[in-house]
Amino acid sequence: MSNHAGSYMLNDILQMLEREQVFALLGREKTQRLVLDIIKRAQDNDCNYGEILDNGVAERLGICRYCLNAGQSFQYGLCDECRKKEIDWWRKHCLDSLCRWHPRAGAKVRTAVNNCTDLPALKAVESHAAEWSLQDILRRLTGR
Numbered sequence: 001m002s003n004h005a006g007s008y009m010l011n012d013i014l015q016m017l018e019r020e021q022v023f024a025l026l027g028r029e030k031t032q033r034l035v036l037d038i039i040k041r042a043q044d045n046d047c048n049y050g051e052i053l054d055n056g057v058a059e060r061l062g063i064c065r066y067c068l069n070a071g072q073s074f075q076y077g078l079c080d081e082c083r084k085k086e087i088d089w090w091r092k093h094c095l096d097s098l099c100r101w102h103p104r105a106g107a108k109v110r111t112a113v114n115n116c117t118d119l120p121a122l123k124a125v126e127s128h129a130a131e132w133s134l135q136d137i138l139r140r141l142t143g144r
């Protein structure tokens, strides 16, 4: 089990500090060091750093939400290397697989939650990620 409540509380606090421009005062490098220290402490309390860095915090602070690499180029909260891995994963696992609801009909997966788009109730039950097509995701990740 992961401490989701604690992780999102820390995410809120980081966003408060951003709003009050505390990180602007500290500068990027000190901010990254501080946030990585906070994350290290939070992990001892079973927190999840992907959630701590959620809501755009990863991208704005320049800390990868997958590998905690603090550095150069970021998009969607991921460093270049993790973005490449993510793209490869989507290509490998999703693009050619069959819809989990219509496997016998041979419907191909079209969304982030392994569904084709022929399921009307889908939007009501799944997260917003369900609405993204795989092509959208790849476009977002590749920046094209």
Ligand SMILES: [Zn+2]
Pocket (backbone or CB within 6 Å): 064, 065, 066, 067, 068, 069, 078, 079, 080, 081, 082, 083
């Ligand atoms: Zn990374």
